[in-house]
Amino acid sequence: MTPFTPPTQDQLLAIRVNAGIDELGRTERFASAEPDMVEAIVEGVGQFAAGEFAPLNRIGDLEGAKLENGVVRLPDGFAEAYDEYVAQGWNSIASPVAHGGQGLPFTLACNVLENLGTANMAFNLLPMLSVGAIEALEHHGSEQQQATYLPKLVSGEWSGTMNLTEPQAGSDVGALRATAEPIEEGEHAGKYRIQGQKIYITWGDHELAKNIIHLVLARTPGAPAGSRGISLFVVPKYHVNDDGTLGPRNDLRPVSLEHKLGINASPTCVMSYGDNNACIGELVGAENKGLAAMFTMMNNARINVGAQGVQIGERATQQALAYARDRVQSSRAGSPDRTPVAIVEHPDVRRMILRMKAMTEGMRALLYFTAGQVDRGTLGDEAAAQRAEVLVPMLKAWATDVGIEVASIGVQIHGGMGFVEETGAAQHYRDARIAPIYEGTNGIQAADLVTRKLGMDGGNAVLSLFEELAHDAAGESALLALAQDCAAIAKWMRDEASLDDRLAGSVPFCTMCAVAVTGWELLKQLRAVKDGQAPAIAEGKAVTVRFFLDHIVPEAAGLRASATAGAGLLYALDANKLTA
Template identity: 80%
Template sequence: MTYSPATQDQLLAIRVNAGIADLAASERFSAAEPDMVEAIVEGIGAFAAGEWAPLNRVGDLEGAKLENGVVRLPGGFAEAYADYVAQGWNAIAGPAEFGGQGLPFTLACNVLENLGTANMAFSLLPMLSVGAIEALEHHGSEAQKAAYLPKLVSGEWSGTMNLTEPQAGSDLGALRTAATPIESGEHAGKYRIAGQKIFITFGEHDLAENIIHLVLARLPDAPEGSRGISLFLVPKYHVNDDGSLGPKNDVRCVSLEHKLGINASPTCVMSYGDNGECIGELVGAENRGLMAMFTMMNNARINVGNQGVQIGERATQAALAYARERVQSARAGSPDKTPVAIIEHPDVRRMLLRMKALTEGARALLYYTAGQVDRGTLGDEAADRRGDVLVPLIKAWGTDVGVEVASLGVQVHGGMGFIEETGAAQHYRDVRIAPIYEGTNGIQAADLVMRKLGLENGAVFAALMADIARDATSDEPTLAALANDCAAVGEWMRDTASLDDRLAGSVPFCTMSAVAVAGWQLLRQLRAVESGEAPGLAAAKRASVRFFLDRLVAEAAGLKASAMAGAEPLYALTSEQLAG
């Protein structure tokens, strides 16, 4: 099944939740005028639906293949990526001094939303490049920026993020990849990199001319743990002084992982320095690599949350189309016993409205987060700090939403949902990785309660929940009560709970906080619609927002007890008893 870009709902979220008009009032983002924003949202939607969506199924069936050291994508991918680069979509938010359009991150999120809804696996290629651009822009030397950013911004070259290793998992302090300084010769001042990295998305492929790997490694005598990690830039092909490509670097793809989904996204095992000649450049300061990488990771975490929106939208559209076509049984209680389309049955309606409400809630949270990031870029420190709090919410809850909506999509299809030909199963298989990579959702929840909750002694989180409660009190007391509950749990975690107790309740706390913010942003959308914004969405928006506020907010309120239950019940059994 193809899909129709959710252009009007995206524009509503960009205007209301991101506040694009306020961003356009700044000198930096002055080009983001209404006509420009509409042209971008409509244009990328049409491009994604026309060129990337038709490759979604063949990408799943054929996948990426490793042949003689080269990873090849199915037919049509190279042409679709070349058109993406030629039309300038990769450069939307890239720095203007390196060929980008310098537009808000909000609009880059929209580009990725449309690309990922069309073809989630394919969209991982530009998603990682956007992160590499961000890391180099903030931490690269002037020479590195000049040499690498123009081609990364255009998309002619792609970027990767090389973090983990077989023995490390999420514990980056256990990394062993080594970087040895080169004292003399043509590569003096650079480093020989040696080691292996796993789970490297698009670590090797045949779509871009060069691949710029950002690799975490240890210098000799570096401190143990995460304090001893540095970041290195390792190109697939060396870059000559005139910008042309030189010989291939000593880096190769050893194998591809066989995965549950996203089969068109090559997940590579990468080997650096098999012949002792892998050359890399230090990015930023020695032993400060994790800080530099987090610039890239924060960006990536927002965009992974975006993937929940992407698959939520695609799965919802597929389920709605099937439910309108599939005729089965008469409507319960109707005197007319003629079978009707299943969209008329109450429980199918419940599932469809839940899918729609969850997807729109996640989209509202996504663009609210993006808008805060853009305000931070403009120097608004309060918005920057609020954006920090929102990152684990959109990554964790947004991807949980994607999985739930995709699962409901299979359910709406019934037995046919379990059959691959309908495509419903692919949505579930593809999105199931999203709660795992870029920091599992448990890690996101831990980040919320261990780091983000304590920003400015708790004032950042408290102010967010106070804003929600204040705005919702008059017309949505249930939402206001949820925000107050979140504030109370946050205060308990910060001031009273032990570390184990905070971590034991972190996931339900993250969920209830995300639902509170998403519900608030949907309420803002509803008010805008009632005031005349997006008249074509009015009826549907009233129904989906009411479903969210009346049902999903109430569900989230029930998580307070779990968030405050403490760790003791989790350890009522010994490890042996639990496993036995």
């Protein structure tokens, strides 16, 4: 497997141009995000990821996580790398200063996870889930809970998880059955006894962190049916004493680890709570308000899952480029010299490489545009917060789909060797496949875009985005046309289409929107390099942006018919005939 080289210059360009980090650094809250600090973080975490996380990627895939006598074991080297991650403070970048964090923009925390995930996607899921747990407790936990759990979560000494899914529920969180009985007397009075089973719990158990803080959805007695009756509980692996030291183990355990297509070093656990009726948890927020609290964590996770498309795209592209430079096969078509050349000289390989690079750089631009809007929302800019809400389903759905496409092209460039596990190209393809399923499948993301997000501010939250885009992209005919198509479809969905028709066209519409916004963000980068920014990558950037605007944008425009076709044909056959 090709070593990971951090794409520092392209990251810095996206952070400056698409996230607008310089503007954020001029605010009081983010004043520490000075240009020198930003560069030091991006360069430093890139070097750390390449040196500590990347060498474990292949061994993690081959050996994987194992459950032995009730304990989850990781391959040699993981514990040491995680300890170094904690020691260097990378987990605390954007966490609250009051609890030991550095208080820097979310944009920079995204960069930390981008580098770590590109180096080792499976390993990166551990800190990624902890970041979400921190945010959920920061917004919804009591002062006591924050004081107890946040400092150790922020440092990374403890890790966090998200426990939603149950065997019978799947994506329908409202169908969960885990219970939480209030405790009236004794040492745990005021807390709850948690009982139930959760599945697909990423990093649900391990020995790398000293404690694991599980955020668990469950129902209290007499709670309303469906999602209205869900509460959120913090359930530590080890009880925490009043002085912050660890007490005895809580009544929870990993029952088994899933045998997965990829991300083998990430222990995906079936977790059992309360086998002995002694699992103790604390309510987070109010009873029956758990889903809102969990969505705080989930929204953060959806952005970072979207970033997984960038991560896999970058790693697969780097490996494909190295192979294309080294693999010699056939002479150049039409050349009088019949000497075999490196395959990078052949036109179709060039096409594939440019597609990989353009898609990956595009995903990165969309990621940091979204992150920058989140940061502005944190500063009190309601319009930016609303725009971030609109962008999240586009980023999560499109980037994770594209991550698979780019990884697949990487296998193709390797030819038959790409289908052979020893090259490592197949690992990227296998690892990437989970991302469109994580944190609400991509169909759910698209449905969210055409229902809740399209309904925000009477549709103006979506329409204003494309109006601004169209105004700024006036000189780019294909991009302008795509933006206008997106606006027209949004109005049709809002004003005329039935719910079935909107949902039937939601995935192609989401793709169109994501490509349009990404093209816009790449256009901003192109203008920036023409003005003198990022001279080291300016020549390549001009070509990859042009490829995206001239090839990817017109492809997305072709989805209009599908986005507006309606649901009629989908229901032309009844379910029995359709599945016969």
